[in-house]
Amino acid sequence: MAVICRKAAEHDLDALYQLIDGYAQQGIMLPRSKELLKYSLDSFVIAEEEGRLLGCGSLCQLGQELVEIRSLGVAEGCKGRGIGRKLVDYLIREAREEKIPKIMALTYEVAFFEKMGFTVVPKDIFPEKVWTDCIHCKKQHCCDEIAVLKRLD
Template identity: 65%
Template sequence: MNATIACRKAEARDVEALYELIQDYAAKGIMLPRSREALLRHIDSFVVVEDGPRLIGCGSLFRLGADLVEIRSLGMTEGYKGMGLGSMMVDALIEEARRMGIPKVMALTYEVSFFKKNGFDVVSKEIFPEKVWTDCVHCTKQHNCDEIAVVRVLD
């Protein structure tokens, strides 16, 4: 791995690069879009991966309840996938969940094998009413959701 690649907490200066990366995924219908304002408001929930000065990946944690957080907005720039950088971000987000004292981490994903490789198990979406009432109720796919729910219970 390149010595200039690093994972860190996101900062306000990252908003434009985060916005562009997330919009690219949203345009493909595989991630919910986020406004610049929302990204700035929740910047402390994001981790980013950068290659030198270039932001190449991102992910965030969103609290859904007292014992549950969701990994969301997890994405990587083309050309950097398959290098273990997504797992690096998931590890950082898992550590943040542990620091917060939250025992369960979930995600809705099309990349089931990636999450299984990172210790998650496939579960029914219906076990997460917190997610359904927070986000799914506003989603255009709510009655036709094709994402798979995964969860990891922390030790």
């Protein structure tokens, strides 16, 4: 059976939380409580195969002209199957449908995003991100993630 991407639903909440929590415990992703995930469920996309959640990602609007890909992850044992690419393609389509001209991410996987047409940029060009999320992050003053940007217009 093929991997499909779709909008997350409430029945995905536990699996979504477990996937994100696994990455958060490794310090690779910001932790998200189940309550926060439930509140922001409509921003999430999941990849699944035969009812099993294989990956996730979400879009967060940071301004009228900018959205961020966040919480992008693929389950252990499922990497290298193109799942991340399918999720990012889905999120890019969503941003285009909303007529958002720029999409960014903070990542450790720069090569992956470069293959998808993103370019490395300085983090400080995103004050929207800094004041939305970074201000609450424990890595705020020692952030080692790389900013990437893709123009959609």
